[in-house]
Amino acid sequence: MxxxxxxxFSDVDYRNFIVTTRFDDVSxxxxxxxxxxxxxxxxxxxxxxxxxxxxxxxxEVGEESGDNRDSSALVGFRWLGLGKTxxxxxxxxxxxxxxxxxxxxxxxNTVELGATWKxxxxxxxxxxxxxxxxxxxxxGDYILEINSGLAxxxxxxxxxxxxxxxxxxxxxxxxxSRNDKTKNLALNLNYTVTRWIKLQAGYQFTDKNSTETDISxxxxxxxxxxxxxx
Numbered sequence: 001m002x003x004x005x006x007x008x009f010s011d012v013d014y015r016n017f018i019v020t021t022r023f024d025d026v027s028x029x030x031x032x033x034x035x036x037x038x039x040x041x042x043x044x045x046x047x048x049x050x051x052x053x054x055x056x057x058x059x060e061v062g063e064e065s066g067d068n069r070d071s072s073a074l075v076g077f078r079w080l081g082l083g084k085t086x087x088x089x090x091x092x093x094x095x096x097x098x099x100x101x102x103x104x105x106x107x108x109n110t111v112e113l114g115a116t117w118k119x120x121x122x123x124x125x126x127x128x129x130x131x132x133x134x135x136x137x138x139x140g141d142y143i144l145e146i147n148s149g150l151a152x153x154x155x156x157x158x159x160x161x162x163x164x165x166x167x168x169x170x171x172x173x174x175x176x177s178r179n180d181k182t183k184n185l186a187l188n189l190n191y192t193v194t195r196w197i198k199l200q201a202g203y204q205f206t207d208k209n210s211t212e213t214d215i216s217x218x219x220x221x222x223x224x225x226x227x228x229x230x
Contacts, residue, residue: 002035064100103175122154179210
């Protein structure tokens with residue numbers, strides 16, 4: 001059995017558009033502990049607990065404080081199958097309690113699922129799904145967020161590889177009448193010319209639909225690049 005834990009501190013200070021972004025400056029102090037127990041040849045039981053103290057540096061006039069404590073406990077398993085497939089599945093409970101009594105607290109299920117299939121050494125498929133309550137930087141008390149994704153990475157030769165991914169996000173703004181649904185499709189190509197030079201190209205399509213006026217949009221983006229390592 002393996003037992004671990006630790007402390008993590010992060011402090012985010014935005015430097016652009018500080019007239020508005022200064023209200024998103026935030027510090028987070030997290031305490032966490034986790035454990036693995038080998039239940040079979042390729043199966044491990046997992047246990048995770050964490051608590052995060054979230055403190056925003058500045059409060060906008062007329063707004064309620066977003067300071068909160070975000071805690072969760074999850075139990076699940078990790079599976080290492082015959083070298084080709086790995087998977088994790090965790091379910092648990094999350095508590096998000098705000099210092100401001102006018103904000104709605106969250107207590108409910110949280111889920112983390114993921115799997116990787118590697119049928120060949122040069123080909124990898126990934127699938128993921130998660131559900132959790134997240135802080136909102138715009139409106140509402142918090143966001144109940146559901147994420148799912150698929151990805152495929154293929155190495156065609158030693159010098160050329162591609163990746164294709166699709167993600168879907170559903171964001172329900174609690175405390176405000178707004179729901180966003182976002183689809184994202186991305187294709188990336190990488191070609192190694194020499195040990196020092198790599199060519200990159202990519203395409204990304206984003207489709208965002210929202211119940212809030214003027215939030216929905218479609219976006220097409222193309223990027224080309226050269227990476228030089230000295």
